[in-house]
Amino acid sequence: MRRFAAIARTGLVAVLLHPLRSGATVLCLVAVLVPYVAATGVASGLADEARASIRSGADLYVSGSRFGRPAPLPLTAIEAVRSVPGVRDVFPRIVGEIGIGSGRWPAVVVGIARDRVPASTPCVEGRLFEGEGELVMGAELARKLEVRVGSRLPPFYRNRSGERVSTVVGIFRSDLPMWEANLLFCSLETASTIFDQEGLATSLLVTCEPGYTQAVETALRRLKPFDDGGPHGPVAPAVTSREDVQALLPRSLGHLEGIFQLHFVLAFAVGIPLLMGTAGLGLSGRRREAALLKATGWMTDEVLLQGMVESLVLAVLGAGTSVLLAYGWLDLLDAKGVAGIFLPGADPAPAFRVPFRLAPVPALLGFAVSLAIVSVGTLYSTWRAATAAPALALR
């Protein structure tokens, strides 16, 4: 055991004897692993946020369809949906997009009836909306528009009845789920006014009695199209259940994660020759070192053990540093510089917290691949030299 420890110590000495080579190897590992660990962390964090969104949402979402395309529903559809046996609660929601500000930045308008939101919430700096024309704004949008709680917005929409000044009564905290970033949260009436679409909603959110979700979904799909007597005719219902959305999640986020992993397979592929070179593949110095050790009485397996310890230390340093740097980048620096790459529409330095969760599997995979590549670079040269006659290797 003592002999093993002594040989292992020489592996540590070997790392220190060539600081430039060791440093270059660790830097190469860090350059490849940090983006990989960070990207898979963001994908995991996004998946967690999406699951929370599904859990907190309704059992069923009823939207409208015209020409097979999404269309708003008349509010008169609420009674038809409520009358379906097994429905516990139904309420309308408006989710739409509008450009705001001099840069016409896209804002997501979400309108919900005032009696559906609590009196207060810790999520908002300021307060929630109470009357018409009051908005709660997302942190990123507030930063772009340079508004604070209490700021008044000039009219940013068109309405046949005239446009009004809006008041920002609250701003979402920046450490909430990222979908708050460009939000304009307001009452249903305010959202209707913004889009000039009175009596309509983009969806009805349905909560069902326990065990009745499937039956309610079937009944809703069989409902006659909703007709409020308007000039454009009836609107057919389209139903999305919580299970449908949960089934979509692995595909959509798996697609995102797959894109990250494909890019990093390419990065690893490019990095392999570089890593092998810095680790010692083909270096004459490594051959001479091995030959000298053999000439002084070292056995081949002892020389290889030294090389293995050297590779292991470099891989541990590279992988460990990568995880720490990835965490620092995502948490302390809020993914500055790369948020826009991971999240479409986000600024390089976003005003919201980029979701992430560092998982063991990508880090362990990265460590395993790093160890394999560095070992090949180190051990191949060492083995070639160790198995040759020392005099030949020293020539």
Added chain:
Amino acid sequence: MSDRAPTFLLATAVAAAVAAAVLLATAAGSAPARQRDREEFQRLVSGLGLGAPVDLSRCAAAFDPRDGGACSLRFDPVPCGDRFCPAHAGD
């Protein structure tokens, strides 16, 4: 090179590995307080957001398909253009 240098290197490598392992084991990034905030926000807006985009401008379906949000490119400018939508091409 001093006699302690290899020991210092070993200690550094072990410290880096332990620190990384602690971060990974505690699933760094998903603290309980953040989970509470997450749940509170989602209850407030009745469940909003499912994908990577932070607004509806790129793809409403990728942002949140629950409100009838179909892919913005599905019908215009070319029918079945959702096959080429960068938010979820190929799905």
